[in-house]
Each structure stands twice: as structure tokens, then as C-alpha cells.
Amino acid sequence: MAAGAGSVKAVRRRRYGVEIASLFVLVVIWQLAADNLVGNAFILPSFTEVMASFYTLQGDMLHDIQISLMHFGIGMAAGIGVGVPFGVAMGWFRTIDRIFDPIIEIVRPIPPIAWIPFAIIWIGLTHTSAGFIVFIGAVFPILINTHAGFKNVSKVLIETAMVLGCTKNYDLIRKVALPSAVPDIATGIRIAMGVAWMCVVAAEMFGMTSGLGYNIWHWKDLHRMDHVMAYMILLGFISLSIDRAFRCLVERRLSGWRKGIVAGS
Amino acid sequence: MLTVSNISRVFESETGEVEALRNINLAVRDKEFLCFIGPSGCGKTTLLRIIAGLDQPTSGEVLLDSKKITSPDSERGMVFQEYSLFPWRRIIDNVSFGMELKGVPKHERYETARKFLKMVGLDAFERSYPYELSGGMRQRAAIARALANDPKVLLMDEPFGSVDAQTRNILQGELLRIWNETRKTVLFITHSIDEAMYLADRVVVLSARPGQIREIIEIGLDRPRVRTSVEVNVIRERLLGLLMEERTRGCGETVCWTGLELGSD
Ligand SMILES: Nc1ncnc2c1ncn2[C@@H]1O[C@H](COP(=O)(O)OP(=O)(O)OP(=O)(O)O)[C@@H](O)[C@H]1O
Ligand SMILES: [Mg+2]
Numbered sequence: 377m378a379a380g381a382g383s384v385k386a387v388r389r390r391r392y393g394v395e396i397a398s399l400f401v402l403v404v405i406w407q408l409a410a411d412n413l414v415g416n417a418f419i420l421p422s423f424t425e426v427m428a429s430f431y432t433l434q435g436d437m438l439h440d441i442q443i444s445l446m447h448f449g450i451g452m453a454a455g456i457g458v459g460v461p462f463g464v465a466m467g468w469f470r471t472i473d474r475i476f477d478p479i480i481e482i483v484r485p486i487p488p489i490a491w492i493p494f495a496i497i498w499i500g501l502t503h504t505s506a507g508f509i510v511f512i513g514a515v516f517p518i519l520i521n522t523h524a525g526f527k528n529v530s531k532v533l534i535e536t537a538m539v540l541g542c543t544k545n546y547d548l549i550r551k552v553a554l555p556s557a558v559p560d561i562a563t564g565i566r567i568a569m570g571v572a573w574m575c576v577v578a579a580e581m582f583g584m585t586s587g588l589g590y591n592i593w594h595w596k597d598l599h600r601m602d603h604v605m606a607y608m609i610l611l612g613f614i615s616l617s618i619d620r621a622f623r624c625l626v627e628r629r630l631s632g633w634r635k636g637i638v639a640g641s
Numbered sequence: 642m643l644t645v646s647n648i649s650r651v652f653e654s655e656t657g658e659v660e661a662l663r664n665i666n667l668a669v670r671d672k673e674f675l676c677f678i679g680p681s682g683c684g685k686t687t688l689l690r691i692i693a694g695l696d697q698p699t700s701g702e703v704l705l706d707s708k709k710i711t712s713p714d715s716e717r718g719m720v721f722q723e724y725s726l727f728p729w730r731r732i733i734d735n736v737s738f739g740m741e742l743k744g745v746p747k748h749e750r751y752e753t754a755r756k757f758l759k760m761v762g763l764d765a766f767e768r769s770y771p772y773e774l775s776g777g778m779r780q781r782a783a784i785a786r787a788l789a790n791d792p793k794v795l796l797m798d799e800p801f802g803s804v805d806a807q808t809r810n811i812l813q814g815e816l817l818r819i820w821n822e823t824r825k826t827v828l829f830i831t832h833s834i835d836e837a838m839y840l841a842d843r844v845v846v847l848s849a850r851p852g853q854i855r856e857i858i859e860i861g862l863d864r865p866r867v868r869t870s871v872e873v874n875v876i877r878e879r880l881l882g883l884l885m886e887e888r889t890r891g892c893g894e895t896v897c898w899t900g901l902e903l904g905s906d
Contacts, residue, residue, distance in 0.1 A: 513841045536725040539693050540739040540790055541715030547742060633729045633770045 421602035429606035436591070437610060443587040444614075445574050446503060451510020457569055458511075460561060466519075467526020467557070468549055480519070488571070489511035489578045496583055506587070507580040508630030513575035514568040521564025525557025562626045569622065573615045588614075643669040643692070643794055647701035650687050661687045662853035665701070667845065667854065669794075669826060674817075676837040677830045679847030679855075680887050685830045686722070687798045692828065693719045694808060705794065715739055715747070718787035719796040722803075722830075724779050726771040732782050733758065733767035739790035757785040759810060760819055770827070777804040777812060784816070797829045801836070813839050817864060834880050838873050839866055844880065849887045856883055 403423050410422030415424055430437070466473040491512050499505035529552065537552045580589030588611050595603035645667040651657040661684035669675055677685050690696040694701050694713035703710040705717070726735050733754050734741075736900040758764045763774075771779055772782050780800050787795055801809045813836060820827055837844045838860065846855040849861035858880065862872055 531722050532721055533726045533727060535695050535713075536719070536721065536727075537738070538695065538713040539715070539717065539719040539787070539796075541742050542738075543713060550740075551742070552727070555727070558729070630729075632731075633772065 403595050416592045418599060421605050425602040426605045426609065427598075429602045430610075433603060433606060437528040437588075437607075440586055440588050440591055440607075441610070441614065443503075443584075444576050444580065444589065447510055447579065447587060448572055448618075450504065450507025451512075451514050451572050451575065452569065454507065454511040454563075455514030455518050456565065459515045459564070459568070462523050463519045463522025463561075463564075464526060464549060464554070467523045468545065468553065480516070484516045484520075488575045491619040492579065492582050495579075501583045506576070506584055509579035510572045510575045517571060518561070518564040521567070522557060523562045525560025525564075526553055528560070529553045541567040559630060562630070566619065566622060566626075567604065569618060570615070573611070573618070577611060588598075642671055642706060643828075644704045645669075645688075645692065645701075646704070648688070648691060648698045648703065649693065649700045650684065651694070658740045662691075662698070663851040663853050665852070665854060667857075669828065670842075672824045672826055674820060674827045674840055674842045676841035676844045677828065677847060678832070678834065678837050678844055678884065679852060680849045680884070681832070683847045683850050683887075684735065684852030685847060686798055687829060689719070689798050689828060692794070693717050693721075694795055704828045715743075715790050716792055717794045717796060718790055718792035720780070720783050720787050720798065720800045722799040724776070725783055726773070726774075726779055726786075728771050730770075731767065732763060732769050732771070732774070735771070735782060736767075736786045738786060738791050739813065754785075754789055758782075758787045760788070760817065760822070761785045777801075780804065781815070783810065784819070786827070788819065792825065794828065796823045799830050799832065802832065809836070814865070816840065834877055834884070835868060837880070838877055839868060846880065846883050846887070849890050855887060 407423040410417075410420045410425075414420040420548045421429075459539060462476065466476055488509050491509055495505045495508045499508055524637060533552055537548060542548055542551055576587070577589035577592070580587035584590045588607055592604050592607045592639075595601075596606065645665055648659075648662055648665040652661055665688060677688070679685055687696060691698050692710065694717065696708050696710075708823060709852065710717075727738065730738070733751060736754040736757060737745075737750040740753060745753075755767065756762060758767055761784055761842075763782055763785065764779060766774060766778065766782075771782070774782065780803075784797075784800065788831075801812050806811065817840060829837075829840060841860055844858045844860065845851040846858065848855040858876065862876075866873055
């Protein structure tokens with residue numbers, strides 16, 4: 377067992393070598409192309425210029441990260457807080473499903489960004505308003521996946537619980553349906569986080585005065601495309617870290633009974 | 642005492658009506674080991690589900706100690722033909738499930754669970770997850786779970802249907818030993834005459850659909866029975882004859898497949 381785990385790790389480490397090399401080559405090509413082929417920092421800033429931007433902007437960036445994570449956090453928390461309970465209720469009770477399903481089917485296809493005007497009119501140019509856009513993006517994937525997870529709960533397991541004395545809806549949901557739907561809920565949250573991050577950028581581009589998305593627009597107006605690129609890379613890295621951290625967390629919790637539950641690797 | 646009186650069950654679906662059971666009358670003695678045998682699709686599972694409270698009869702009623710059965714509860718435990726362990730729970734938490742619902746404190750329910758795990762020979766696997774167990778081990782764990790809930794009646798729907806012949810013989814022996822120790826009323830569905838011969842006090846032979854009681858055969862031989870002894874063979878011949886008749890009767894109109902294991906295994 378221990379030996380097996382060890383060898384898996386060794387294989388991983390060896391594989392990382394190729395990946396690092398690949399990134400390194402990309403950076404070299406980028407630098408050469410920017411310096412020799414394009415030669416215009418407005419069209420393609422070079423790698424070293426972007427690194428310099430990171431250095432000059434580090435103080436601002438730290439602040440912007442906080443602001444953007446706050447927008448992300450507000451939206452995700454609300455998305456989970458609304459999406460999971462609604463998904464549970466709709467997945468379990470047929471009538472509730474029938475009441476809300478048509479509404480959701482109509483509202484869901486509206487792109488979250490299309491809500492920005494109303495968000496601003498209803499809530500104003502506030503952090504909550506940005507959070508609202510993120511919420512709109514996050515809530516549907518969470519709701520739909522929770523719902524699907526509940527619909528897929530094995531009938532045998534429900535009946536098994538019932539003959540063991542678990543007959544109340546509340547107990548059946550808590551002890552059987554919810555644990556069995558956890559992998560689906562986790563997948564929903566993970567998809568939602570991807571959408572939510574896009575919404576953070578979009579919401580901040582309109583009407584915010586700080587945040588990572590705002591700065592992309594701001595520096596573009598000032599024709600500092602090296603700074604724009606730095607913020608883009610930062611956005612990518614934060615999104616990646618959040619996703620990795622979440623997967624790590626979920627997989628640790630679930631790996632006991634199911635392996636590779638969160639799609640992709 | 643368990644009394645089944647005048648049970649009929651008709652399923653209605655878009656394709657028409659299916660009469661699964663017709664006028665089933667049965668008095669099960671306390672602490673009896675009763676086996677059901679009959680052609681595939683004759684309503685055995687349906688009958689057991691009605692006794693469990695998981696299905697409602699079209700007419701008739703089931704009484705346990707003169708109380709009418711209307712919904713599932715922990716008085717009647719059931720072991721399903723399919724694997725039915727909760728995959729997110731360790732074996733010991735699967736076995737303690739019923740006690741957990743009743744609010745039995747953790748150390749107490751673990752103590753009871755360990756006793757039953759020992760009884761089915763799984764004490765070394767209490768920390769394992771279901772996917773780490775073989776098919777036969779899972780069924781043993783499911784039996785332990787049903788027993789740990791201390792039901793008056795244990796309903797078993799072909800619990801050994803999907804394990805190989807050797808394991809099956811061993812499990813039958815273990816089941817008899819456990820039945821001796823716990824003295825529950827056991828209702829046991831099987832497709833195997835051999836299994837019924839080895840286990841039962843009485844064997845209920847059901848007719849082809851609609852399922853009716855064809856005959857109830859009192860075995861009346863001391864245990865442990867020798868599978869190849871003359872007395873066993875005499876009764877086996879009788880059962881075989883009855884089932885052959887039912888098989889040909891049930892196949893008047895369509896292709897014949899009863900799923901019966903007519904040979905000994
Ligand atoms: N929920 C249901 N809806 C409609 N028909 C059903 C339903 N459950 C069972 N039936 C029908 O009732 C009949 C009896 O089914 P049942 O599962 O009780 O048979 P069985 O004796 O257990 O068969 P097997 O030995 O193959 O397990 C079958 O014809 C089946 O198609
Ligand atoms: Mg069946």
C-alpha cells in the first residue's frame with residue numbers, strides 16, 4: 377500500500393519535468409516573438425515587461441485580489457446558500473419541482489452579464505451588486521447539479537433506509553439522499569466557480585473602481601497593455617488555485633468511498 | 642405471528658395491467674424459516690415488499706402480531722437482492738445505521754454492530770468501505786445490518802443470488818447458525834431448490850403469474866441436512882415436479898425462461 381502510493385508520487389514528479397519544460401518553451405517563444413517579431417509593447421508586451429508590471433503593481437494587486445475575492449465570495453456563498461436548498465427541495469418533492477422548474481428554465485438561459493444594468497439600478501455600484509452578478513452565474517450550475525444528484529439517488533438505498541426505520545423525509549434527505557448527492561453537488565460547485573470567476577471580471581469592468589476585472593479595463597484605457605497582461609495572468613492563476621484547492625478539499629473528504637469523483641484531473 | 646390474508650396485487654401501467662399476486666393466504670409461525678420458490682416473475686419480490694411495507698396490496702392485508710402493516714418500519718428488516726450498503730459509510734457505520742436513527746449513543750451502537758459483524762465474520766473489516774468488499778462479504782454485511790436493528794421478521798430476497806456456488810453453500814451454513822442464535826422469523830426467497838431444501842422449515846411453492854400458493858411443503862428434517870441424503874432427495878423430487886409443472890404452465894404463450902436452477906448446485 378505504502379509502496380504503491382510512493383511509486384505513484386515518483387511517477388508524478390517525473391511527469392512534472394515535461395510540464396515545466398513546456399511552460400519554459402512557451403515563455404521563451406513569447407519573449408522572442410514580442411522582442412523580434414512584433415516589437416510593439418502595445419500589441420504584445422514581452423514576458424519580461426509583464427514581469428516588471430507584476431513588480432510595480434504588487435501593492436495594488438494585493439488589494440485588488442482582496443476586492444475580487446470578496447465579490448467572488450459573496451456570489452458563491454449566496455449561490456450555494458440558494459442553489460443547494462432549492463436543488464434539494466426540487467429533487468425530493470415533485471410538486472416543488474413542478475412549481476419552480478418553468479421559472480428556472482426561463483431565467484437560466486439569460487447570461488449573467490445581462491443582469492448588470494438591473495443590478496446597478498437595484499443595488500447601485502456596490503460590492504453587493506458585483507456579488508449579485510456572480511450569484512446569478514453561480515446559482516444555476518449548483519442548483520441543477522444538486523437537483524440531478526437527488527434525482528439519481530438509488531431507490532434501493534432509499535428503501536433500505538426505510539426498512540431500517542428511516543421513514544421521515546427529513547431523515548431520508550439528511551442520511552441518504554444528501555450524502556449520496558455530495559459528489560454531484562461538488563461538481564456543481566466546481567462548475568459554478570468557473571462561471572463565477574468570469575462574472576467577477578465582467579461585473580468589475582462595469583461600474584467598479586477596483587478589483588482585478590476593473591484594472592484590466594482601466595489599464596487598457598491608459599494603453600498599458602503590459603499591465604493588462606499581468607492582470608490577466610493573475611486572474612488565471614487565482615482561478616486555478618481556487619479550483620485546485622477545492623478539488624483537494626473535496627477529494628480528501630470523498631476519496632474514502634469514491635475515487636476521482638470530481639470530473640477531470 | 643405474521644399473517645398474510647387474501648393479498649392480491651395488480652400493477653397498472655401504460656401497457657396494461659399485470660396481475661402479480663392473487664389471493665395469497667399464509668400464516669407464518671414465529672421463529673420459522675420459510676422459503677419461497679417459484680417461476681421468475683411470479684410475484685415473490687412483490688410479496689416480500691408488501692410484507693415489508695414498501696408496496697401496498699390491491700386488496701387484502703398483512704398482520705404482524707395482529708397489527709396491520711401499512712408502511713415500512715424497523716420491525717421487519719429486509720435484505721435486498723441488489724447490493725444495498727451505503728457506499729459513503731464504513732461497514733461499521735452501515736451496520737449501526739438503524740441504531741443511529743434511534744439515537745443510540747455511538748459507543749453502544751458500535752458495540753452491538755461489532756457483535757453482529759463478528760457473527761457474519763467481518764469483524765476485521767469494520768473500517769472498510771463497501772467498495773473494498775467482495776460481493777459475498779457485502780451481502781453478509783447487509784445481513785449484519787438487518788440483524789443489528791433487531792427486527793422481529795427478517796425478509797431476504799435472493800440474498801445469495803449473485804455469489805458463486807461454494808460461497809453460497811458457506812453463507813447458507815452461516816445463515817442457519819445465525820438464525821439459531823438470534824431466532825428470528827425468516828422469509829427467504831430463492832431460485833434454488835437445493836438452497837430451500839437446506840434452509841427451510843417449510844417451502845412455499847408459488848405458481849406462475851399471477852402468483853398463487855401452489856403448495857406448502859413441510860420439510861421436517863433435522864439440521865444440518867446432508868444435501869445428498871435420500872430424505873432430502875425425496876422432497877427435492879417433489880419440489881422439482883411442482884416447479885416443472887408451473888414452468889410449463891407459465892410458458893403457454895411466450896418464450897420460456899423461468900430462471901430456475903433445476904439442478905442441484
Ligand atoms: N413496480 C412495478 N410496476 C409494474 N409491474 C411490476 C412492478 N413490480 C413488479 N411488477 C410485475 O409484477 C410481476 C412480479 O414481479 P416480481 O418482481 O415480484 O417477480 P419475482 O417473482 O420476484 O421475479 P424474479 O424471480 O425474477 O425476481 C412481474 O411481472 C413484474 O413485471
Ligand atoms: Mg424478485
